[in-house]
Amino acid sequence: MSHEVRVRIDTAVVAHKDLEIIIKSDQGKIGTLLISKGNLEWLPKGNSVNKQRLSWAKFADFMEQHGKPIKAK
Numbered sequence: 001m002s003h004e005v006r007v008r009i010d011t012a013v014v015a016h017k018d019l020e021i022i023i024k025s026d027q028g029k030i031g032t033l034l035i036s037k038g039n040l041e042w043l044p045k046g047n048s049v050n051k052q053r054l055s056w057a058k059f060a061d062f063m064e065q066h067g068k069p070i071k072a073k
Contacts, residue, residue, distance in 0.1 A: 002026060 004024040019035040034041040034051070040059050042052040054062065 003030075 002025070006022045006024075008020050008022075018041075021033040021035070023030045023033065029045045031042055031044040031047075034043065039056065040054050044052075
């Protein structure tokens, strides 16, 4: 399954406006990832009201516990 990832960047530093990343699969849009200086938010497809939020510290913990280890280049 291939995915399409689009990024809209208005600035080099995330300050007062979120970095918005739209994620699509072959079947259509999966959702939107919003990145800010305070946290990450996931907005699933078809849901314009309820976002899922993680602080950067909780995201780091989650990735260390659930992420697949691969070698960095």
